[in-house]
Amino acid sequence: MPTPPSELAKAMASAYHAGEMEHVVALAAQSPETGEADESTLLWLGLAQQASHRYEQAALTFRRLAQMQPEVSAYWNNLALACRQSGDAAASEQAFLTARSLAPGDAEVLYNLGLLYIEQRRWLLARESLMEAVDLSPHFIEARLQAAHACHVCGDNNSQEAMLAGAIDWPPQPAEQALILAAMLAAQGDPDAALRTLARAELPPGPAADTMRLRLATQRAALHERSNRLDLAREELRKLPLSTLDLLPPDAQYARAEGWSAHAALAMRAADHAGAATLYQRVLALALDEQSQAGAAFGLAAACDRQGRHGEAWLALQVAHAAQLDIARDVLPELLAPDSQPLQMASSSVSRADYESWCPLPSPSALQSPVFVVGFPRSGTTLLEQMLDAHPDFRSMDERAFVHELIEGMELVGQRYPEDLASLTRMEADQLRAVYFRRVDRVLPERGQYRLVDKNPLNMLCLPMIRRLFPEARIILCLRHPCDVLLSCYMQPFRSPAFMVLCSSLQRLALGYVQAFEQWQRQVEALAPHVLEWRYESVVSHFDDHVARLGQFLGVADASPMARFAEHARNKGFISTPSYAQVTQGIHPRAVNRWHAYRDHFEPVLPILRPLIERLGYTA
Template identity: 25%
Template sequence: MTSIACGGAPSWASPNACGASWNDSKRDAAAASSGSEGGFGILQPPPRAVALTILQRASQLAQRGEWAQAEALCREALASGADTAAALALLGAIQHASGRHQEAITTLQQALQLNPGNALALGNLGAAQQELGHTDAAIHSLQQALKLRPDFAIAHTNLGFCLQSRGDHEAAIPCFARSLRLRPGNLRVLQGLGWSQLQAGHPDAAIDTLQQVLAQAPDAADIRLILASAQREARHIQAADQNFRRCATGPHATAAVVAASLEHFTVTRQSNTLEQLLNSRAQGVNDPVAQVYAAALALQRQQFSDARALSERLNSDAITALPPTARIRHWSTRAWLDDHSGHIDAAMEAFLAAQQDPAYEPLDPEAQPRRIAAYRQLAEQLAQRRLPPGQAAAAMDPGRESQRRPPVFLMGFPRSGTTLLDTILRSHPAIDVAEEKPGIAALEIHLQETRGWSIDQFARLNHQDVQELQQLYWQCMAPFWDTSQPVLIDKLPLHICAVPLIQAVFPDATFLLAIRNPRDTVLSCLQQTFAANDAMLHLRSLPEAARFYDLVMASWLHMQRQLDPAVQVIRYEDLIADLPATIQPVLDRLNLPWDERLIAFQRTARERDLINTPSAAQVVQPLYSSAINKWRRYRHHLKPCDRFLAPWLDHWGYGFE
């Protein structure tokens, strides 16, 4: 593989940690083009022995990293006019391996015009396109190469990283798996596989894969960090904490790895462990990352003057040099300190700075609007073929045969109170909650990849399709559901956009819709730092978050009119004012009795191994009303949002002030 970038992996997930060096990868590229095993191009013997000799010498020089001499020989072969296609293919590979990717693309395209069937030239073309961020073009080139040569291991690897870079982790997994079958034990490919397994919601598989890497590279702190993340996701909390601690204190850990490890103990509010780790680093002002998390710890403990003093020690150059995770934490800490002090303009400036996550840069801002529009269209198509009331479940819900209750879907706009509802409801002995798991996303990906369907084509589902999708859903959710609790609540706020698919697969599904004052909702979104994806991309400024709120809610109303799903609306403010009266209708809809443990939900929150959302700190506290109408302090900054939010303030009964 000529590119060692880890695609969608975070900045701390460096492939070089598993032993693959940049120069080794370049030599692989050049050797590949000369026809070496597993390579990128097969040279056809030229008609003249002298040209063949020249290209063989060029290939040998390229394998040693002597790019200039190798290129000179390629040009000598080209001047001879013998086997121009082969000479161009090797020259393009050398240009790519020496970092001149645009030149390589031009040269390789010329080679392919002369010999379109050169699979390994196509592979190099795809790798060069990948390096320049031309992901779609790279995927096309690599797929064409694999059609010509299915045993092309490096092309499978590069295709996996391309798919990974655009967030298509489920599709990347089989690419890495095929590469490993052809070239077993490649640590860089194992790392890519483990990262995609984790991101696609298969943490146990990721753990197995990453442990193979660490068995051969035990000092690879980057890999250990991904393993810790997978263990956390799989609820192996003690093992995860142990690996995060090793990453935070290991001698081989980069600043980015240390920051990500300290971030874990910050968001999980393990303040004593965080303090121990900071003390163990014992570098004080000489360790900017430690300073950032010392300030964050002081803020958590409400030691506001200490937090500000620690935060203000960092000058602008030190802040710029911080790893992204630590830089985001720094600005978030500063924002909350200014908010606490009543310096609202300064707080808003810092909240906006905390949203400058480079992980957002490759994401497509039109991806979510396109997805929402497709689901609106699907709702219209499904409405046209709806069965009469009382027939849909019998005709389409084979889950009844096993007496399995249809899942309940807890949804809403982000920061609308879904995590509080999750924690309250899971306190009931008959309810388990799967928090932000990929069950429905897996169905969407399955239909797109196995059928080639776009979302608006999901209306083609027949009885057999629905049975298959239900089975796939339960398989995906099995690791996250205690089946001794008969009611599964699948909590993911933006399930609100996928209601047509959910209802097509589970006609008897119940939806719980969390609603909060739209102004408070939008403000709270900006005040949090979410993991980067193409939905959270729209929550990084107040106007854009308000626009996205309007888009999502308009889509929900359209779907509701078309499909009439069984929905229970729960307002956050009502929940704070009277928990029993607000929760009782939910229990009635789920046919469950009241249980006093619902009121003691803070105990449930404290006993949970991990809460995966920014609300983790709030839900361990008793109900409080201070989060209601927080928007008033930021009224001036929210003014541009009124044109998007005013209709929803009226619709949800809040009124426009």
């Protein structure tokens, strides 16, 4: 006589909770072969099939359950999970969407849907779904971490920071998640929190633990190198010698690639450019994901450039940018349209007549206002920032987009930028400044004791907002030969999708550079700010004179501490920009006229750049 369905379901539940999945499946075979299978029996069977990696069978079982009870969200969610695990992404998405429609307040469904979108590299949809899950369940740590990851890839730094608020107090994470979390914390400028996250990572069971230990050591080495703590980085690398990496099994390719890349970065710091090039070529040969390919290709280009192998460097850069365009295409495909505008703020301008119509408002003095360091990226802004930060009267906060965020805030409440700057009331201006300084204080709690340095190159596109809120602020425009700027940008692995696209070709870069400077010059003529031009080539050749001139512009009696910026940068630790290593080396002429080695590649864009080159006082 067959076992009654209720008794069978109880036996299956008991076996499932005991971890006896094969017994669950065997018990299910005792179920009567009728068209009216017991719902509980099917549920335990489907869960056991999932737990024992019989994903296609689990999908069939949960599909039966969903057809039996189409209003039960959990069955659709389990069907979606089984389909995802079996590789049927389309069926998985459809089932998740059905589950979401049945239970829109179920954070677990939204989290699972977000994970599917991450696997598919549909990053904007992943961010939306995961952030919605966090809204519904703010203490859902796994959702917060994955939402932050999606925001990180999309270049949404504000939301990433919001998702990671309090992450230092989270419980230890599985090692794979700890690697992701540590990378994001480091990108936010907190390498110490990143190292604590790695130290607490939970290793997987079995042989996989050994590979994961290597990956954790690799990331620690990378964090130390990134923070200019080279002795600590070398100490970590001693735990993963190249011979060990070579012996890793075929399924440990990411561990191998990460280890080779860490060794290559230290080789570059030791001027072993040939050794670094060999290691980056090995990473490229593994043909892993686009992020790995881009990082290795940019590294190879830098190593070849240092050896004077300029043709090979250029070929490597083409590989790097092809990989980054694939990344950007997954995030913001509209940026790849021929008429896209990666520098959106470059079209926002105020005329002289508009400026003269602004109603007067009380404003901070020059000493109470930030010192703004601006200029196109790779123009020497990080060098200047570290010079200012080396002076005991100043503090910088690394690169932040706080001024851009004020503009976004205006637009979110229905105000037009820059048009509505004219009608700002005293209260509104005070509120905007208060928002700005609240954000600064999260980064620099001791701000009140110092003069603030706000270094963000593309704040050059936000001059109307700066002039409205801080009309007495001192602004320093960093200049460098446009071709050297473009070459340096082209050789950098920027994380912002917009900058990935902007820097993907010299043509795009040249157009963006000219657009940015034309907007800057229009705004300087209209708004007449307090500006000092800081020309990289002149600083290199007449350093002491320019330090004195800088001190005079800022009203500093003794500017000599600024000259010790290299030592200051070495001691500071983490510096977020690509120049983190260069600024520790002091002033040198190596970066002047570097573009001449690549002149053949610049010839097609010189007609675009030449009028601006001449206007800025350079020659082509």
